[in-house]
Amino acid sequence: MTRTVVMWFRRDLRLADLPALQAAAADGANVVPLFVVDPTFARAGLARRAFMAEALQALDDSAGSALVYRHGKPSSVVATLAAEVGASAVYVSGDHSPYGRARDAEVARALDEAGTHLVEVGTPYAVQPGAVVKADGRPYSVFSPFSRAWRRHRWPEPGGVPEVDWCGAPSVPCDGPPDLPQVDIDFTGAGEAAAHAQWEAFLPRIATYKEDRDLPALDATSRLSAALKWGLVHPRQLLADLGTGEGDESFATELAWREFYADVVHHRPRGGWENLDRRMDAMPVDTDEEARSRMRRWAAGLTGYPIVDAGMRQLLATGWMHNRVRMVVASFLVKDLHLPWQWGARHFMGHLIDGDLASNSLGWQWVAGTGTDAAPYFRIFNPTTQGRRFDPEGDYVRRWVPELAAIKGAGVHEPGLRRPDDYPPPMVDHRSERDEALLRYRVVTSGSR
DNA sequence: TTTTGAGTTGTTCGA
């Protein structure tokens, strides 16, 4: 009798270099590819769900259209399917998010009761979260030492595409694919092949990555954040392709950040929505109706600070924002508008195609000074200075804020300049809000009043 | 246990 196993895809939507799939193929002659449309997806933004739906379509195409969709709560749906097809095991790649861990524990219990089991092989990270530890066995809380230890850690070479006997749709009953939300965004191919093509196109330009990655007007970043989020490519593949130039090193460091934040959330899952540094809970933030109105102006890209507005509009229009600009808009929300970083993080999660709890929340905590590093209270971005420095020609701003299209050069960043009637004046005065932020910070520093 | 050096991404001010 032929053995059957289930390969349950979640956030590793690829066939190449997927240890869980290799293990599934080695274990059973027949592999049922499964994707569960979890009701909790409704909480994710439309853009991310649209990206996911496209990536799933690509996965289905490369798996001989055998992908089985089931809608419902994973703990019941997975066990039901496993029983239906008589699977001896359900293979998954690790999901280390707080929700993913709780879900998988529940699914594992349900499968055990049904006489089969959940087999977790591999993770979406080069090094499994929790595996990099200090000499005393405790986790790192500072990036640089983590990064050094992480680089010393070895990871396997990328694997290929295994020979798989797909056994799913149409002989196994299916629900439909997830709804494809109607969003007006061109993802330029949300799939495994497209991600590899994107990487191949980026690699020749990596030599200038170190400096140019900070200039949002250029297309100098890899743009692989969503591909990494959805596992269209594994970071160890990227690491294996890197050379030794300073651009390559710089890129590896960015991957290390992704691994570091996953590690932090692995050890401290509550850091997803709570201050890691609980002393910062005493920091006063505004949450009244007036604050909510400030929030809406920020979210809509109507702050009157061109680089901030450009970033917020790029996010709404494309589901992605350049990293440098993410820091600028985040600093503006926290330090100029005095709003809780969680509000900004929630907005990002609602719109980013690459939205990932660990990277997003801890990135916000870094800006807010509530995170893992010693937060220098003086790290307050000046949106005008940042604009001049990182968008020196003003091209990025003009691309996303058409009201300013007629203003030439770096002049677009100047708040004092006469502006068209349809573009708002600065909603706050950066200089005074900077002082206000410093004042509020002083409330939580020991020793001073 | 103690000590030492370091800590992604900044801004402002005054010489």
Added chain:
DNA sequence: GTCGAACAACTCAAA
């Protein structure tokens, strides 16, 4: 215009 110092004090990591 350029440059270096100041902006606090603390915690972490490792010797």
